[in-house]
Amino acid sequence: MAEGNGEISIEEVPGKDSDVGRTPDYPKLIEYGLDAKVAAKLDDIYKTGKLAHAELDERALDALKEFPSEGALSVLGQFLDSNLEHVSNKSAYLCGVMKTYRQKSRAGVQGAPALSSAVQVKGPDEEKIKQILARTGYTLDVTTGQRKYGGPPPGWEGGTPGAGCEVFCGKIPKDMYEDELIPLFERCGTIWDLRLMMDPMTGTNRGYAFVTFTTREATQRAVQEVSVTCGRCTSVHSMSLCVP
Numbered sequence: 434m435a436e437g438n439g440e441i442s443i444e445e446v447p448g449k450d451s452d453v454g455r456t457p458d459y460p461k462l463i464e465y466g467l468d469a470k471v472a473a474k475l476d477d478i479y480k481t482g483k484l485a486h487a488e489l490d491e492r493a494l495d496a497l498k499e500f501p502s503e504g505a506l507s508v509l510g511q512f513l514d515s516n517l518e519h520v521s522n523k524s525a526y527l528c529g530v531m532k533t534y535r536q537k538s539r540a541g542v543q544g545a546p547a548l549s550s551a552v553q554v555k556g557p558d559e560e561k562i563k564q565i566l567a568r569t570g571y572t573l574d575v576t577t578g579q580r581k582y583g584g585p586p587p588g589w590e591g592g593t594p595g596a597g598c599e600v601f602c603g604k605i606p607k608d609m610y611e612d613e614l615i616p617l618f619e620r621c622g623t624i625w626d627l628r629l630m631m632d633p634m635t636g637t638n639r640g641y642a643f644v645t646f647t648t649r650e651a652t653q654r655a656v657q658e659v660s661v662t663c664g665r666c667t668s669v670h671s672m673s674l675c676v677p
Contacts, residue, residue, distance in 0.1 A: 447595040458486035465494055468502040474509045484523055493524040496531050502507065502543070508534050519575040529577030533633040551566065557610030565615055571624075577633040582611050584626030586647070594625050598652050599645040602659075605629075618644050621658055622651020 455478050462472035475497070478484050497505050508531050520526045566573060570587035573580065585593075605614075611629065618624055625645040632639045646652045 451570060456480060456486075459512065462494075466498050467494070471497060471500075471502055471505045471509070474506055478509060478513050481513070483517055484527075488523045489495075489527070490524045493527050496528055496667065500531065504534060505539070516559075516575075518559070519573040519580075521574050522576070529626065529633060533577060536634060541581065555608040557563050558612040561612035562610075565612065576632075577598060579631055580611065580628075580629045580638075582615060582627040583624055584645070591647070594645055594647055597649040598625065598647070599643055600652055600655055601641065603641045605638060605639060605642060607635075608637065614642065614644075617659065618646075618655055621646070621655035623647040633651055 455473075455476055458479055459472060459476040462467065462475055464645075475484075479486060497508075500508065508527070511534070512527050512530050515530070517523060517526070526590065562573065565571075569583075571581050573581040575581075586604070594655050602614075611627065614627060614629065615624070618627065623646060627642060627644045629642040630639040631637075646655065
């Protein structure tokens with residue numbers, strides 16, 4: 434563009450050269466209306482194999498499009514650093530990361546780095562979890578709000594367990610996960626599912642979980658046997674249960 438003094442200034446204009454090395458899905462992101470930097474970051478994630486374009490729904494893409502570009506880049510960085518091995522709905526998980534980012538922003542932690550790079554949070558022993566899943570055939574589904582093991586057990590032909598089959602487990606250490614909880618409750622009976630509630634703001638569990646057994650007998654056994662091994666108990670619906 435010619436200036437008043439006769440000099441010419443050249444500005445970089447995004448064009449085909451910026452698409453070099455991009456996946457075929459990159460133009461789709463640009464066409465959808467995503468910021469070029471955000472689209473490039475998302476495309477980089479595609480290339481890692483941790484996420485495919487087909488796994489993102491319109492809700493996630495719309496949310497990314499509405500996010501400020503710097504915030505979206507931070508969110509995608511946190512998503513890339515996350516362990517997605519047991520995440521079945523990656524689109525919903527990404528939306529959860531965006532929600533947490535907004536909450537942190539409102540709390541005055543704007544632009545806070547991912548927990549993995551700021552505060553080392555002890556996670557589960559992934560090798561032990563893999564061994565448990567291989568042994569039992571159960572699934573583990575992870576979202577930003579909970580970690581759900583099972584439900585129903587493999588080959589289950591009965592109905593959903595009725596009233597009296599679920600127990601509340603409180604005062605769980607914040608760094609305790611399925612690799613320790615499942616063996617503890619398995620000794621009481623067949624587990625239908627175990628739901629460990631997670632705090633996305635800290636990356637640790639919320640200190641409580643819900644365990645559903647296939648029979649009331651197993652539930653009562655858990656209340657009696659687990660409570661006996663621990664002096665820190667909570668009472669919910671006349672049941673006392675805790676973790677040793």
